[in-house]
Amino acid sequence: MVTVDRSPSPTYPILTYHHITPSPHRSDRSAISPTGFARHMWLLRRLGYVGLSLAMALPYLRGERVGRIAILTFDDSYVDTLEHALPVLLHRGFSATCYAVSRAIGQVKTWNVASAGSGLLLMSVDQLMWWHQAGMEIGAQTRSHARLTACTARQLRNEIAGGRQELQQRLGVAVSQFSYPFGEVNDRIAATVREAGFAAAVTARQGRAIVGGDLWQLPRLAVDQPALLPFAAKLLTHHEERRA
Structure with a gap:
């Protein structure tokens, strides 16, 4: 039996999107069509939600509001996020966070080459600035999308703090949010992210973010279907935690 969360604000959904494409491949569960994404954002507004970037949501996660x-997040900074998601976000008056890999700006995706999303074009500096100037947030996803659990302490600092530095230097904007590549995190990695100056970080662990919880190991809800019923279940129930 699914339990609906009717309490005022014990938890908040952090939604994970990857790329928004008119021709999603059936084998790529991280791809959503522009029509599907627009319907998701329509339902959010219909249900009375406001879509926010992670930075704008932090007062809620800390229990201050x-x-x-x-909370809307996009991993990897695909160009199709800019082309297909941004107009919908602006139409609905929402903000969102997009995480960029600092040494892959303007290139194509080369990690996880077995996935259907391999080879997709990533945003350039100009495109990331277009995203930012539209009122959206840019977060970091390391220098090279490395598997952090395999890194030494020095490599961790290079990937995490170094990636943040590179993004800030290239874009000229503050970068305060982090996404763990492949969702891989442990306490040692989370501590390095916190020491690097990030205000919060998101994982791939399925679940809703608890108010007052660990801001550097935030769970998310992966959006992998365009249909409205599964999307509504993610928003309104604790089904994902039970499934995980």
Whole structure:
């Protein structure tokens, strides 16, 4: 039996999107069509949610504010996020966070080459600035999308703090949010992210973010279907935690 969360604000959904493409491959569960994404954002607004970037949502996650919000995140900074998601976000008055790999700016995706999303074009500096100037947030996803659990302490600092430095230097904007590549994190990695100056970090662990919880190991809800019913279940129930 699915339990609906009717309490005012014990938890908040952090939604994970990857790329928004008109021709999603059936084998790529990280791809959503522009129509599907637009319907998701329509439902959010219909249900009374405001879509926020992670930085704008932090007062809610710390318990300083209360409201009906959903936190919108996009991993990897694909060009199609800019082309297909940004117009919808602006139309609905939402903000979102997009995480960039500092040494892959303007290139194609080369990690996880077995996935259907391999070879997709990533945003350039100009495109990331377009995203930022539209009122959206840019976060970091390391220098090279490395598997952090295999890194030494020195390599961790290079990937995490170095990636943040590179993004800030190339873009000229503050970068305060982090996404763990492949969702891989442990306490040692999370501590390095915190020491690097990030205000919060998101994982691939399925679940809703608890108010007052660990801001450097935030769970998310992966959006992998365009249909509205599964999307509504992610927003309104604890089904994902039970499934995980």
